[in-house]
Amino acid sequence: MKRAALLLLLTVPGAALADSAMPAAALADTQLPDPAQERQAKALMETLRCLVCQGQSIADSDAELAGDMRALVRRRIAAGEKPEAIREWLVARYGAWVSYQPPLDAVTWPLWALPLLLLVGGAWLARGRFRRRRA
Incomplete structure (x- = not known):
């Protein structure tokens, strides 16, 4: 318990001094x-x-x-x-x-493609669900 209190006392002033004093x-x-x-x-x-x-x-x-x-x-x-x-x-x-x-390049193309892939996957799953309910 004493260690937790000491740790708390040591971290609180650090958070208050996080910004620099420079203008x-x-x-x-x-x-x-x-x-x-x-x-x-x-x-x-x-x-x-x-x-x-x-x-x-x-x-x-x-x-x-x-x-x-x-x-x-x-x-x-x-x-x-x-x-x-x-x-x-x-x-x-x-x-x-x-x-x-x-930019769209080799590294970022998954970021651009993922929303489209998720929409297609969701539509495919929903289509399967609706087909089962009709039958």
Whole structure:
């Protein structure tokens, strides 16, 4: 019992100190002055996965890394770089998993084919069930 209490006391402060004390990146939570560039940045950020949260885009995540990635996207858009070039750089750095729109290639084709295969399999099973009920 004492060990469990001690373990709890040691882990609680660690969770509270998980974020760094560094300030957020300059453009992490600040929009670009040009509305057209901000629209491009926002559209790109909504298609990029937060590497910490994994279920959220970097546009929606409060994770520190997502803020850094938002700042990077805004800086590059402001510098005139195209969104697709930024996406390609991030995919090259973090892998295709960072994108909510993975490319169709030898590694990802099962991800694209699996929903179709599941639908066909479900229809085949349902067809067999309905045939048995009629007889």
